[in-house]
Amino acid sequence: MISMLSHPAIISTLGGLLLSCLHSRPRKIVLLIIPVLGTCALLVIEPGQHFQWQVFGYQLILLRLDSLSFVFALIFQCALFIVALYAWHEEDRLQLASIFIYAGAATGAVLAGDLITLFVFWELTAIASAVLIWANKTARAARAGQRYFIMHVSSGLFLLAGSILHFQQTGSVAFDHLGTDTLAGGLIFIAFGIKCAFPLLHNWLQDAYPEASVVGTVALSVYTTKLAVYALARAYAGTEILIWIGAAMTVFPIFFAVIENNLRRVLSYSLNNQLGFMVVGVGVGTHMAINGTAAHAFAHILYKALLFMSMGAVLHRVGTIRASELGGLYKSMPWTAGFCIVGSLSISAFPLFSGFVSKSLVLTAVASEGYWLIWLVLLFASAGVLDHSGIKIPFFTFFAHDSGKRCAEAPFNMLLAMGITAALCLAIGVYPSFLYALLPYAVDFTPYTNTHVITQLQLLLFSALAFALLYRAGLYPAEIPALNLDFDWFYRKPGAYLAKQIAALAATGEKNFLSALKKVLFVTAARLHRHHGPQGILAKTWLTGSMVLWVAFLLGAYLIFYYLY
């Protein structure tokens, strides 16, 4: 039992509980030690299956370390260090504990070797992450958190239902390839799809992430969706429908990102778009494609966290993250601006930055399987990434029209967290072999070829040229304080209206039923009262004389009957 303490998920989770009872000073040290311990544990544990328990006839495997789970668990633990450093100044212990429990649960889910363990950690990520949204303590965050929580608990229920069905059909709860051919596989597919923000199931992401606390959003951007990507890669690699779902995911969010004013929401749409590339990789399912998915998840966690950290720092200092109220902040926050630009160059996949060496794996895998249409869609989406994350985020925050806002540079711990992450983005871009060595399968791919560098620069810089021309011609959509409707309108407006109508109808029905019931009960009670009440004929005390009279009458009647028949 004591050996369980070497499980990285247990280290983070118990660490989170420990943080919640520590005072400020020791907490600031323990905060940074826990992710280091978790990472070390992960590096020391032998690949294979550990902590196998037989519970009620189910074979539970609490830790399965193989090449696929390793790369995800590793980046989850590394990201926890970065998030912890970024949240170092945070005094809200509930938030800190939630971040660690959330990260621990996500690591546990990635390392789970069976569906039951997966389910437990799956739901724990939902609960712990919802706390990070509520931690912002606004009415809007409270409602967004509720919607988020409902979606994620439902995802867990789909997983549970699918797992039970799967066990009934196969007698096994092992978490391996499932496929969508069976009902069980289909149910679990939906569970993963909700968490992965598939089109039309995606709104919880753009709804909740921008409402979470400054540090909460950074943690949220790392875990939930990448856990879903891992789960898809484990159970649905090579499922062709994922190619189409992924391609749709890369395209539709970019249009919303262009016109969105809340920059953390822009990044949420951008996150959704990046997930698309990973989902396409899972759908293609070849070794190269799965490598591409894992590499892109790894690189993406870093640059997306970097972008969310820089926007969080702006929100922390300026108090708003609306593009329409920002601009010219490079004068006040030059370091934050610099780190943000590194994140932007990485996500846009400029050569020498991490996105370049990870996204090209996915694109090459797609091309080598001959999916030319999907490949064109991904190329189109890449131009979109340059717009919303490459240009819009840094340009409208730090440059563009000077808002006149002046503030202090971000706190030192935030700058350090951003600096380390930016360095990692650059390191992966410059030495891709570091990243490639971590991938599930052997990599036979050279990202830096003449063709690749030149074509990528052509794509990106001509997109930038288009921006320059549009912006100078005044055709680029202005940043205006507004809200854009998305699919969630259907359940937040007509859906909510319908639900209210049904509730009202049910309330009326209940009232009518109750009043009818009351009427029946009153009538019955009144009758009972008449016959059995104090004045009731059946409740009267009878005189002995009258009883004797009646007995004599009955006997007389009996005598008469006897003689007659």
Next chain:
Amino acid sequence: MMPEKNHGYWLDRPGNINIIVYVLYAICALLLSLDLFYHKHAFFSFEHWFGFYAWFGFLAYITIVMGAKLLRKIIRRDENYYD
């Protein structure tokens, strides 16, 4: 609030913005002309078209931005629409 220092920021001068844009034009022209000088390794035949990536990126970008502007006309609401 920090007192506003008169840094004379380089980017505040409009002429310098023009320099950046002209540099971008120059780099784009250079990149496009490079297509004449190297052998392209490609999966699809259309990748061999002259400057395929350049004009694809340019047109994709304009499509996205203009498409989004149209989309805004339909889906734009007041900030407190849901409250």
